Amino acid sequence: MDRLKDSARLMIVSDLDHTMVDHHDPENLSLLRFNALWEAHYRHDSLLVFSTGRSRTLYLELRKEKPMLTPDITIMSVGTEITYGKSMVPDDGWVEILNHKWDRSIVTEETSKFAELKLQSETEQRPHKASFYVDKDKAQAVTKALSERLEKRGLDVKIIYSGGIDLDILPQGAGKGQALAYLLKKFKNEGKLPGNTLVCGDSGNDAELFSIPDVHGVMVSNAQEELLQWHAKNAKGNPKIIHATERCAGGIIQAIGHFKLGPNLSPRDILDFKDYDLENVNPNYEVVKFYLFYEKWRRAEVDNSEMYVASLRAHCYPSGVYVHPSGTEQTLSDCINTLRSHYGDKQGKQFRVWVDKILHTKISTDTWLVKFNKWEISGEEWQSCLTTAILSSKGQSASDGFIWMHVHQTWSEGCQGKIQSSFLF
Structure with missing residues (x-):
């Protein structure tokens, strides 16, 4: 919060x-x-x-x-x-509220008397929730009878039936x-x-x-x-x-x-990134736009055009450095050359890219530090890296667009060693 x-x-x-x-x-x-x-x-x-x-x-x-x-x-x-x-x-204040007129042992005792209730898996039984399956045609009668029993035992509960099969018993305040x-x-x-x-x-x-x-x-x-x-x-x-x-x-x-x-x-619904609204430009949008283009390029969903390659170069600082999650370094210009040679290598395959938790901080009048998680799915393989980038505005403000100055990536936990050869940027 x-x-x-x-x-x-x-x-x-x-x-x-x-x-x-x-x-x-x-x-x-x-x-x-x-x-x-x-x-x-x-x-x-x-x-x-x-x-x-x-x-x-x-x-x-x-x-x-x-x-x-x-x-x-x-x-x-x-x-x-x-x-x-x-x-x-966890929110401890919420736990205190739910403890009012709630006793899970009494709920367990009373529900055991109803043959119509089938206990859900152990993972679904929580300190303030008891979960069951019950047939739709029996749900109303069971709910009414169970509510009366628990009320007589001094509990104040709520019974929720959903999905045509799931019955959950919760504290009334939940x-x-x-x-x-x-x-x-x-x-x-x-x-x-x-x-x-x-x-x-x-x-x-x-x-x-x-x-x-x-x-x-x-x-x-x-x-x-x-x-x-x-x-x-x-x-x-x-x-x-x-x-x-x-x-x-x-x-x-x-x-x-x-x-x-x-x-x-x-x-994702913008067909040509040249048409994006300059009024909404910010570092977050720049990151999303770049990795959507990266996905579409490798899926051959954009033209293999010199115009796009030139645009990428125009958005990268000539001597800017990219640090791969493996630790190897190369210039951003070399990254573009590598990406260019991989045009369409994921065509017709299950390949998707998305970014998560983009947070940007302005570190000078025209420069932003941007941190985010970058994800790729390639077939059954998932991999993720923590990314830190430095972006600078092309002109007097963010609406003029951005230049990528530096990019540094490290593998997220559990991702190291997976399909590194196809992880380009």
Whole structure:
């Protein structure tokens, strides 16, 4: 919560499965479109929050399977856990709130009396969440009877049924909506309430997010019937909640445009980088633009043109140095020569590049220090490096464009030794 000195321009709070992440999109294009948009235009002054029903274990597994960004805040286990940053530091104040009228041993005892409940995996059983599977036709009766039993035992709980099969038992004060309300209260107390908040979901356990006052909301086009029914009953006349016509992350991008929350054209949707909007130029955009071109060049999705090569040279300081993650050094000019010889070497292959956590710092009137994680997927191989770059403006301001002065990369943990021969920049 301390990354930004001032209030976030925009805070996006998104469910993951079938909302931010489209499991029916093998190329992950909608997710990659969002990634490029966020890093280019929002990372530097906005907050990204993932709110998922997944436990920490399953959340980390998903991160290994999909090209996801690193959020500023992660809400897990249906709003029973709040953590901050890449290190996922827990919020102890939230834990204290959830302990009120909650005793997991009593929940375990009472649920064991219902043969209809099938316990989910051990990873999904958390200190403030008990998770089961139950058939849809039995869910309502089980929920009613179980609520009465737990109330008689002195507990104050919430039972959430979602996805047509998942039943979660939480403290009454828990849930995705309450976790968000708690965060917004903390921001308000610090005088840093976000300028706008956009919540995004697809299923029943996301409904609470849309109940928070003053937020914008998007139900993605593939939203489940349970969420659509909730909306029809509770929020049909609310102009701040829309049902997108695009799936998953594409629907989130659509909502940003619909509510006029900021730029909503992903750099991935720009066909010719010569046409990008100079008004939106910043070091983050420059980094995103370069690595998108790098991906398209190797996939032969741009012309093998001398114009592009000349443009690359014009954006690199002639005697600038690139330090490869292996430790070898070469000039940026030599890097361009190497890249030129690899045109189309990934054509027709599963090859994607994205950047994460771009943070820039102005170190002089016309120079920026930029740090980010660069990722490549090539077939089944993933690799990542920590990148530090020095960029200088071409003219009097950033709107004149940038010159890459120096680039230094080191392998991320677990990536050293993987397909180094094809890792060019």
